[in-house]
Amino acid sequence: MNRKQKIVRVLLLLALVAGSVYVYRNADISQLTPEAISARLRAAGHWGVIGYVLLLTLLPLLLFPDSVLVMAGGMVFGLAKGTVLTSIGSLLGGMLAYFIARWLGHGVVKKLIRTDNLVDMTSGRRGFFLILILRLVPLFPFKVVSYSAGLAGVDWKEFALATLVGSMPGILVYTNLGDKVHDIRSPEFVFAVVLLILLTVVFTLAKRILDKRQTLKENDQ
Numbered sequence: 001m002n003r004k005q006k007i008v009r010v011l012l013l014l015a016l017v018a019g020s021v022y023v024y025r026n027a028d029i030s031q032l033t034p035e036a037i038s039a040r041l042r043a044a045g046h047w048g049v050i051g052y053v054l055l056l057t058l059l060p061l062l063l064f065p066d067s068v069l070v071m072a073g074g075m076v077f078g079l080a081k082g083t084v085l086t087s088i089g090s091l092l093g094g095m096l097a098y099f100i101a102r103w104l105g106h107g108v109v110k111k112l113i114r115t116d117n118l119v120d121m122t123s124g125r126r127g128f129f130l131i132l133i134l135r136l137v138p139l140f141p142f143k144v145v146s147y148s149a150g151l152a153g154v155d156w157k158e159f160a161l162a163t164l165v166g167s168m169p170g171i172l173v174y175t176n177l178g179d180k181v182h183d184i185r186s187p188e189f190v191f192a193v194v195l196l197i198l199l200t201v202v203f204t205l206a207k208r209i210l211d212k213r214q215t216l217k218e219n220d221q
Helices: 003-026 034-043 047-061 066-104 107-111 122-138 142-152 156-165 166-180 189-218
Strands: none
Touching: 034 066, 047 066, 047 142, 066 122, 066 142, 066 166, 107 166, 122 142, 122 156, 142 156, 156 166, 166 189
């Protein structure tokens, strides 16, 4: 390990410790609902925008579901602004995880997540298309895909583009759910729920197909 990697590893460890201490002292995890998060973002005023994007950027380092935060963003910023801010924050968060994996390697990433077989899947020329598919149909958690892409050496420009385009449907759905949460009879809310159900069905079918192919591959070996 060279000096640069050691410095980055120390900084990452300090960030994780500081973040954990802050969450432990200032937040009750059971109360981190979209309503509670949106209330805090509103109370922050103009700083709420920066805070929201920063939270999305740091999500790869936190054990927290991104859908809850995205819904909170929709409640505070609305569909249009919320989608833009979420896209920016999600891209930054994906790039953070990607470069952590790229710079620090498998040893550090293994302590943060389980990559399973994604590193092999995202290797080579298929990397861009597989990441695009995994973003469109979230077979694996967002940060797992990001870390795996970094480990596999997927070109960062291709990774960024696939993330930006592939994440958009999910961002629109959850942001719209948050934006219309107080008007559940509106056509927009109903449409978001239907689209979420469809994405879940597609995800389930795709996951079964992937698991079946993996099982057949292991049996052949």
